[in-house]
Amino acid sequence: MSEPRLIHNDLNRLLTGMDILFKRPDFSVGTTPSEIVYREDKMKLLHYIPAVEKPYPVPVLISYALVNRYYILDLQSDKSVIKKLLDQGFDVYIMDWGYPSGMDRYLTLDDYVDGYMNNAVDRIREISGMDKITLLGVCQGGTFAVMYASLHPEKVKNLVTLVTPVNFDTDKGLLNIWAKNMDADKVVDYYGMVPGDFLNSGFLLTDPFKLMVAKYVGLFEQLETENDNGSISHNQEIIENFLRMEKWIFDSPDQAGETFRQFIKDCYQKNLLIKNAMVIGGKKINLKKINMPLLNVMAEFDHLVPTDASKPLNGAVSSTDKEVLVFPTGHIGIFVGSRSQKEVCPRIAEWLKPRSYPDGTNDTHKRKNKRKKPNRKSKENVT
Amino acid sequence: MDNTSFEPAHDFFNAWLDTYEATLGRFVEVPALGPSREKYDRMMTGFSKFVNFYTTWVEVNSDFQKVFADAMNRVQERVVSEMGEEISPGKYKDFYNIWIETYSSAFKDFLKSGHFASDMGRFMSYFMEFQKYNREMLEENYLKQMDLPTKSDLDEINKELYSLRKKTKELARQIQELSGKGQPTS
Numbered sequence: 001m002s003e004p005r006l007i008h009n010d011l012n013r014l015l016t017g018m019d020i021l022f023k024r025p026d027f028s029v030g031t032t033p034s035e036i037v038y039r040e041d042k043m044k045l046l047h048y049i050p051a052v053e054k055p056y057p058v059p060v061l062i063s064y065a066l067v068n069r070y071y072i073l074d075l076q077s078d079k080s081v082i083k084k085l086l087d088q089g090f091d092v093y094i095m096d097w098g099y100p101s102g103m104d105r106y107l108t109l110d111d112y113v114d115g116y117m118n119n120a121v122d123r124i125r126e127i128s129g130m131d132k133i134t135l136l137g138v139c140q141g142g143t144f145a146v147m148y149a150s151l152h153p154e155k156v157k158n159l160v161t162l163v164t165p166v167n168f169d170t171d172k173g174l175l176n177i178w179a180k181n182m183d184a185d186k187v188v189d190y191y192g193m194v195p196g197d198f199l200n201s202g203f204l205l206t207d208p209f210k211l212m213v214a215k216y217v218g219l220f221e222q223l224e225t226e227n228d229n230g231s232i233s234h235n236q237e238i239i240e241n242f243l244r245m246e247k248w249i250f251d252s253p254d255q256a257g258e259t260f261r262q263f264i265k266d267c268y269q270k271n272l273l274i275k276n277a278m279v280i281g282g283k284k285i286n287l288k289k290i291n292m293p294l295l296n297v298m299a300e301f302d303h304l305v306p307t308d309a310s311k312p313l314n315g316a317v318s319s320t321d322k323e324v325l326v327f328p329t330g331h332i333g334i335f336v337g338s339r340s341q342k343e344v345c346p347r348i349a350e351w352l353k354p355r356s357y358p359d360g361t362n363d364t365h366k367r368k369n370k371r372k373k374p375n376r377k378s379k380e381n382v383t
Numbered sequence: 384m385d386n387t388s389f390e391p392a393h394d395f396f397n398a399w400l401d402t403y404e405a406t407l408g409r410f411v412e413v414p415a416l417g418p419s420r421e422k423y424d425r426m427m428t429g430f431s432k433f434v435n436f437y438t439t440w441v442e443v444n445s446d447f448q449k450v451f452a453d454a455m456n457r458v459q460e461r462v463v464s465e466m467g468e469e470i471s472p473g474k475y476k477d478f479y480n481i482w483i484e485t486y487s488s489a490f491k492d493f494l495k496s497g498h499f500a501s502d503m504g505r506f507m508s509y510f511m512e513f514q515k516y517n518r519e520m521l522e523e524n525y526l527k528q529m530d531l532p533t534k535s536d537l538d539e540i541n542k543e544l545y546s547l548r549k550k551t552k553e554l555a556r557q558i559q560e561l562s563g564k565g566q567p568t569s
Contacts, residue, residue, distance in 0.1 A: 207491065
């Protein structure tokens with residue numbers, strides 16, 4: 001292609017992209033219908049409207065990290081872990097930690113794990129009539145789920161951990177290297193609530209040129225310049241998908257100072273969790289108390305939670321039914337990448353299905369999983 | 384990334400800091416006398432906090448400058464070897480690819496080094512200390528004088544609220560247990 005033509009094409013791409021942006025495209029996220037079934041302070045427990053008439057009896061509670069928002073698991077309908085689980089016949093709940101403010105700065109790990117999470121679990125047990133639930137923890141939310149499962153094994157039927165750090169003594173992740181040198185006391189003593197933007201700067205620094213330059217150049221490079229209907233909708237879709245991800249990346253709640261302090265010091269710096277030496281609210285976390293079926297899912301190219309940080313969990317618990325799944329993807333790709341819908345979610349669902357019946361019942365029941373028409377509107381869409 | 388490449392700059396700043404501590408630093412740390420000595424002493428700690436912050440800030444900056452300069456040299460070498468001598472506007476994409484790859488890799492190497500982690504850790508630490516000092520001075524010398532609420536006041540209230548909230552939840556739980564309703568759920 002001649003030089004003027006090449007420059008003309010790129011300029012056209014830029015103008016095409018700008019034109020779509022000027023029209024304020026719709027990039028709402030978290031649109032799978034749900035209702036709030038429990039609230040406590042800023043935490044909300046969402047119950048997704050089941051997609052089948054008779055979901056599996058053991059409900060699934062998803063625990064997401066405090067950093068960023070839970071809707072990465074429901075970013076858009078064709079990239080939704082939640083929707084996939086619902087379609088597979090599960091009864092799904094998720095905890096939305098909300099946006100903590102100054103009055104939450106003294107919340108501790110114990111408040112999150114043995115307070116909010118425990119109350120959410122009790123509420124789900126009450127709604128479902130089940131004694132035990134499946135706990136599916138994601139990233140830091142997975143670490144919380146591990147802590148919870150060791151404190152309350154009697155309430156957890158299955159534990160699924162997704163890109164979850166439990167062993168923090170590794171030099172394969174930049175966060176692990178940096179956190180060892182961070183004076184968490186000074187950060188918390190100054191900020192009180194640790195700003196989401198402060199943490200985001202750290203995440204951006206993990207790969208600054210890719211995350212702050214190449215990503216945006218790549219967006220415009222994907223756009224098509226032919227002026228037919230096909231390329232218009234293709235471009236629109238690319239920009240909307242990009243904006244959803246962009247919204248999620250920079251939608252970072254502040255962190256409760258005391259929780260941040262303990263997480264950095266006890267987990268990242270002293271690595272107490274995997275040593276069974278972590279104490280929250282005066283209670284020791286002993287991973288050997290985790291005796292339920294465990295599925296530990298990780299991403300091979302995870303730059304935030306390397307597999308070295310997740311794998312040791314299986315050796316630390318006393319469960320006999322335990323499995324590790326590693327997918328060739330990254331930390332975010334595991335939720336929204338092409339493999340997520342095709343491989344990750346189906347494999348998790350296949351593992352969970354036979355284990356989603358109450359203890360002592362037969363899992364060979366013939367279940368009619370007729371798809372249900374959604375008849376209730378979402379009460380909790382994030383836009 | 385080779386730590387030794389950063390050493391000359393660090394040696395320079397260490398020498399600068401040593402000189403400060405042996406001269407002006409000694410002067411500002413002389414204990415104050417008289418009725419306002421407490422306030423004056425607190426104010427004077429700002430000097431050393433600022434010097435610590437400034438030194439580490441300049442060090443981190445000089446580290447980044449060094450990486451930028453090294454990456455730029457590598458870009459130039461790659462441009463010559465991969466793009467040939469004739470560089471035309473049509474090759475701007477090739478140039479961009481070389482630039483982004485080289486800078487990305489140079490910075491990744493630098494950011495994963497223990498050297499960066501320790502320098503950044505020190506910088507953050509001094510930065511937080513200095514910022515905290517600024518806030519304390521602002522509260523003491525301005526907000527309190529004007530009878531305005533301070534962040535420290537709010538923190539105190541937040542702490543009180545937190546323990547009250549916790550106590551209330553615990554009492555509600557106990558009441559429900561005693562009345563035979565089990566765990567509270569809302």
